[in-house]
Amino acid sequence: MTGGQIIAYATTLLSNQYRTHAFSVLIIKDYARLIRWDRSGAIITEPIYYNTEPYLFDFLVCYDCASKEARGHDPTVGPPTDDEERAARRLTELVNAKSLLSVTIQDPKSHKSRCFIISGPRAQPDIRVPTGRWTRTSIAYDVQRNRRVLLKDSWRVLMEGIEPEGVTYARLNNHLVPNVPRCELAGDVGDEEYHRSLTHKFVNEYYPHPFALEFVPHRHHRLVLDHIGRKLEDFNNSKEMINASLIGKLIRSC
Amino acid sequence: MIMDEKDEHVEGGMLIDWDLSKPIPDKSTATRRYARTVSQVSEALYLRVHCPHVCCHQGTWLFMAGDLVRNLDIPQNVEHDIESAFWVVFWIMLSYLQTNLSVGDRSCYLMNTMNPGVFGGTSVSKALFMASPIALDELETPSSPLANLLKDMHNTLGKRYRVSKKDKNSIFVTEGSTQQDNVVQDQHEPILYFLRTVLEDSPWPKDDRASLQEVCLTPYCPPSV
Numbered sequence: 001m002t003g004g005q006i007i008a009y010a011t012t013l014l015s016n017q018y019r020t021h022a023f024s025v026l027i028i029k030d031y032a033r034l035i036r037w038d039r040s041g042a043i044i045t046e047p048i049y050y051n052t053e054p055y056l057f058d059f060l061v062c063y064d065c066a067s068k069e070a071r072g073h074d075p076t077v078g079p080p081t082d083d084e085e086r087a088a089r090r091l092t093e094l095v096n097a098k099s100l101l102s103v104t105i106q107d108p109k110s111h112k113s114r115c116f117i118i119s120g121p122r123a124q125p126d127i128r129v130p131t132g133r134w135t136r137t138s139i140a141y142d143v144q145r146n147r148r149v150l151l152k153d154s155w156r157v158l159m160e161g162i163e164p165e166g167v168t169y170a171r172l173n174n175h176l177v178p179n180v181p182r183c184e185l186a187g188d189v190g191d192e193e194y195h196r197s198l199t200h201k202f203v204n205e206y207y208p209h210p211f212a213l214e215f216v217p218h219r220h221h222r223l224v225l226d227h228i229g230r231k232l233e234d235f236n237n238s239k240e241m242i243n244a245s246l247i248g249k250l251i252r253s254c
Numbered sequence: 255m256i257m258d259e260k261d262e263h264v265e266g267g268m269l270i271d272w273d274l275s276k277p278i279p280d281k282s283t284a285t286r287r288y289a290r291t292v293s294q295v296s297e298a299l300y301l302r303v304h305c306p307h308v309c310c311h312q313g314t315w316l317f318m319a320g321d322l323v324r325n326l327d328i329p330q331n332v333e334h335d336i337e338s339a340f341w342v343v344f345w346i347m348l349s350y351l352q353t354n355l356s357v358g359d360r361s362c363y364l365m366n367t368m369n370p371g372v373f374g375g376t377s378v379s380k381a382l383f384m385a386s387p388i389a390l391d392e393l394e395t396p397s398s399p400l401a402n403l404l405k406d407m408h409n410t411l412g413k414r415y416r417v418s419k420k421d422k423n424s425i426f427v428t429e430g431s432t433q434q435d436n437v438v439q440d441q442h443e444p445i446l447y448f449l450r451t452v453l454e455d456s457p458w459p460k461d462d463r464a465s466l467q468e469v470c471l472t473p474y475c476p477p478s479v
Contacts, residue, residue, distance in 0.1 A: 038389050106386070133273065135271075135273075135280055154273065156273055157273075157274070161274075161276045161277075162273075162274060163275075163276065163277065164273075164274050165271075165272050165273040165275075167293070168272040168273075168275055168277075169272060171277070172272070177271055179267065179268050180268060180269055180270075181270060182357065221273075225270070227257065227268060229255030229256050229257045229258070229267065229270075230255060230256040230257075230258065231255060232255060232256060232257070232267070232342070233346055233349065233350055233464055234345065234464060235346075235350075235462075235463065235464050236463045236464075237375060237397075237458065237459060237460055237461060237462050237463060238347075238351060238395075238397040238399075238400045238458060238459065238462050239399070239453065239458035240256060240396075241343075241346060241464075242343065242400065242403065242449075242452075242453065243266040243267065243453060244255070244256040244257065244266045244267025244268075245267060245339065245342055245343055245346070246339055246449055248345065
């Protein structure tokens with residue numbers, strides 16, 4: 001019961017903000033546990049008997065002194081400038097957005113940061129766990145090129161053989177594969193310390209975990225697509241759906 | 255995804271979400287099972303759509319080919335991807351289009367046929383559905399080209415399931431070119447043919463837009479009013 005409740009709280013926290021991780025303190029009678037949530041799981045401390053042990057107090061003092069990044073803030077997301085906000089509000093998708101955010105991605109070639117304006121995150125009620133790739137796609141305003149694009153923010157899995165999605169797009173785009181959107185920009189974002197999940201490192205650290213293989217490491221990744229479409233299940237008629245789902249997959253592949 | 259933009263490179267639809275794909279270094283090597291990325295979770299996409307309060311965010315299992323969900327050891331190949339296209343369209347039809355199927359039929363396809371247990375036990379149900387020549391005989395939709403296309407695809411894709419391993423290993427089949435290989439190679443063209451014909455010639459309904467169809471999550475839950 002408690003497990004479900006604290007998972008729901010952590011999910012709400014991590015879904016309503018752009019955060020890399022979050023901490024919570026679970027207090028049960030005379031002891032507390034500290035929990036660190038990220039995209040691959042949660043690290044939970046042994047019980048801390050706070051009446052006799054100093055660790056809970058120490059944690060709060062450390063948290064208070066810690067940098068924003070150490071607390072889980074994502075420094076690549078922030079408020080847009082007034083000019084950016086005015087320009088972005090011209091897009092129909094952003095005109096009525098409650099709040100706007102400026103998201104940056106570093107261009108791997110020029111090493112300069114590029115800004116994209118999106119609407120603030122929405123809660124995703126159908127996802128009940130904070131772990132996973134947590135893909136969030138937004139219609140975004142590309143400040144540099146003054147146009148509408150699709151921005152995909154996700155935590156890619158770090159598994160052998162799987163390339164970052166941006167690399168796959170670059171390969172497909174370079175070979176002029178049809179029916180694949182053009183990827184303008186892609187890359188891992190943030191630093192290697194906080195924009196990478198940690199839980200998997202601790203899985204077998206203190207005792208063997210029965211589901212150790214289930215903890216997949218994740219890395220924060222963003223990409224920008226120039227083509228924006230509709231979901232396959234939002235079709236206006238069946239011909240349109242067949243056309244979209246099969247033409248791309250079958251006709252163009254021969 | 256469906257594209258509204260009119261652009262010669264964007265005809266019809268686009269393929270997105272490449273984040274779990276992986277390169278196959280050698281053309282002759284199919285992706286090996288042990289490296290496959292799909293997690294063996296039987297959570298189902300239909301839950302997410304029809305029942306958003308149920309936790310679920312993994313649905314690839316539903317669209318995997320019948321022999322892949324049945325057998326851990328076979329490598330994934332192009333014929334499996336073509337079959338996945340069939341399952342995607344079948345899923346959309348069950349979930350979003352009116353058919354002559356009852357709530358029970360639809361639910362059974364979504365929950366059992368498309369979502370079998372993981373490796374063993376009921377995992378054969380998907381392969382059996384593909385192998386059965388009569389599986390979709392009764393299917394009717396107001397969009398008759400769609401029903402016909404699904405039946406044609408099902409029939410063609412099912413051929414490789416109808417060649418049993420016994421036949422394959424039979425002494426009458428010459429080494430190097432098994433009957434199954436031939437069936438596989440012959441899949442792509444006929445499906446393209448059905449697709450082209452059905453898109454160009456058939457009278458498609460104009461206004462059968464997506465509308466969520468009722469399904470029943472367990473065989474025992476009462477029908478909603």
